[in-house]
Amino acid sequence: MVATLYVCVTCLAGEDRETVPRAGRRLHDALADAQRLQDELPNFRIVEAECLSNCNRGCSVALTGPGRWSYVYGDLDEALVDDLLTGASRYAATKDGLVPWRERPVIFRKGVIARIPPFPRPV
Numbered sequence: 001m002v003a004t005l006y007v008c009v010t011c012l013a014g015e016d017r018e019t020v021p022r023a024g025r026r027l028h029d030a031l032a033d034a035q036r037l038q039d040e041l042p043n044f045r046i047v048e049a050e051c052l053s054n055c056n057r058g059c060s061v062a063l064t065g066p067g068r069w070s071y072v073y074g075d076l077d078e079a080l081v082d083d084l085l086t087g088a089s090r091y092a093a094t095k096d097g098l099v100p101w102r103e104r105p106v107i108f109r110k111g112v113i114a115r116i117p118p119f120p121r122p123v
């Protein structure tokens with residue numbers, strides 16, 4: 001695996017704090033289930049995270065990988081699972097995390113919260 005999709009499992013996405021499971025947990029589980037059902041072996045892994053500091057625009061995920069730009073996305077929900085898997089797979093297929101704009105799912109174009117440069121090489 002060359003990339004990781006972190007999924008915030010504590011996001012409420014505007015729901016009541018007592019709602020169980022939380023919206024973020026439902027998104028994570030839907031992503032993991034859908035990835036398991038794919039015919040091809042995944043080129044990224046899905047990992048739980050607790051809060052990506054984007055709580056007002058949850059559900060939230062982050063994409064990262066060695067030598068790659070990293071991204072935080074928000075305003076997500078379970079209906080976007082297919083687009084998220086497609087976008088993460090395209091991200092993992094790059095060397096630097098820079099997917100051409102037209103190849104990014106709409107949710108990756110509109111829902112990006114932040115992007116972080118790759119970790120610098122030692123000087």
Ligand code: FES
Nearest residue numbers: 008011052054055
């Ligand atoms: S609880 Fe999900 S970003 Fe904070």
